[in-house]
Amino acid sequence: MRYNEFGDNMNLHEAIGQRHSCRHFLMDEISQTVLSELQVKIETACQNKSIRVELRANEKKPLITYGFLNNVRNYLIFFGRKKNIEDKEICGHIGEDLVLFLTMKNLGSCFVGGSYDVFLKSKTAGKDEDLAFVIAFGAEANQKNKGLLQQMTFHKSKPLTDFIDSDMEIPKWLEIGVEALMTAPSAMNRQPIKLKYSNEKLSIYIKNKGIFDWIDLGIAKANVEAALGDGYFELGDSAIYHKYQGVPTQESNLGKQ
Numbered sequence: 001m002r003y004n005e006f007g008d009n010m011n012l013h014e015a016i017g018q019r020h021s022c023r024h025f026l027m028d029e030i031s032q033t034v035l036s037e038l039q040v041k042i043e044t045a046c047q048n049k050s051i052r053v054e055l056r057a058n059e060k061k062p063l064i065t066y067g068f069l070n071n072v073r074n075y076l077i078f079f080g081r082k083k084n085i086e087d088k089e090i091c092g093h094i095g096e097d098l099v100l101f102l103t104m105k106n107l108g109s110c111f112v113g114g115s116y117d118v119f120l121k122s123k124t125a126g127k128d129e130d131l132a133f134v135i136a137f138g139a140e141a142n143q144k145n146k147g148l149l150q151q152m153t154f155h156k157s158k159p160l161t162d163f164i165d166s167d168m169e170i171p172k173w174l175e176i177g178v179e180a181l182m183t184a185p186s187a188m189n190r191q192p193i194k195l196k197y198s199n200e201k202l203s204i205y206i207k208n209k210g211i212f213d214w215i216d217l218g219i220a221k222a223n224v225e226a227a228l229g230d231g232y233f234e235l236g237d238s239a240i241y242h243k244y245q246g247v248p249t250q251e252s253n254l255g256k257q
C-alpha cells in the first residue's frame with residue numbers, strides 16, 4: 001500500500017498529472033459522501049497543528065471572486081497564526097494534499113491567494129489569525145477562455161534541470177519527484193521552489209522569495225512527497241527528505257520528523 005494513497009477511481013500519480021487550476025465551476029451540488037470524507041481528511045490533517053481549515057460547501061450564494069473565477073459555491077478557507085511562516089507552509093502542504101484528494105474525486109480546484117471577497121478575512125479570521133488562502137473547488141465547467149488561461153499559466157515545457165541542482169546525473173527514482181515539482185501549483189505561476197540532490201541527499205529550498213513563497217514551499221513538498229511516496233521533508237526552507245522507517249500510515253505526510 002502506498003503512503004498518502006487516497007484511493008478511488010483516479011490514483012495519486014494520475015491526480016498529480018491531471019491537476020490544473022480550474023476557475024469555472026458548474027453549480028452542481030457536491031455529494032454528502034465526498035463532503036464527509038473531505039471533512040475527515042481536514043480534521044485528521046489539522047490535528048495537533050496550529051492551523052485551521054473551514055469548509056464551505058453547496059453555498060446558495062457563490063463566493064464573491066475577481067479575475068477569471070466564477071460559480072465558487074464550494075471552498076476551503078485556511079488560517080494560521082498571524083505572520084507565522086511555519087503555519088503558511090503547513091497550510092500549503094495540507095491544501096495540496098486536499099487538492100489531490102479532490103482531483104481523485106474528479107473535482108476541479110484552484111488555490112486563490114487574493115482574488116476573493118475583500119471582506120472574507122474580517123468575516124472569518126480570529127483576531128490572532130491570518131487568512132492564508134482559499135481553495136475553490138467543484139465540478140469543472142468547460143472553460144470558454146481556456147486557451148488564454150493556458151497561455152498565461154502554461155509551464156510544463158521547462159527542462160527538468162530548471163527544477164533541481166545536482167552534482168550528478170538525476171537517478172530514475174527521483175525524476176518522478178522533479179516532475180511533480182514542475183506540475184505543482186504556485187502563486188502567479190512563479191515556480192519559486194527548487195530541489196537539490198547532492199551526496200545522495202535530497203532537499204528542497206525557496207529559490208525566489210515572494211509573498212506566497214512559504215505556501216508554495218508547502219505545496220511543492222506535498223506534491224513531491226506524494227509522487228515519491230516513500231518519505232517526507234522536514235519543515236522549513238532547505239529541508240532534507242527522509243525515507244520512512246517501517247510501515248507507512250495513511251495520514252498527511254506533514255511534520256513526520
Ligand SMILES: Cc1cc2nc3c(=O)[nH]c(=O)nc-3n(C[C@H](O)[C@H](O)[C@H](O)COP(=O)(O)O)c2cc1C
Nearest residue numbers: 020021111112113114115153185186187188189212
Ligand atoms: C498560493 C497561490 C495563490 C493563487 N492565487 C490565485 C488567484 O488569486 N487567482 C487565480 O486565478 N489563480 C491563483 N492561483 C493559481 C495559479 O495561478 C496556478 O497554480 C499557476 O498559474 C499554475 O497553473 P496550474 O495550477 O494550472 O498548474 C494561485 C496559486 C497558488 C499556489
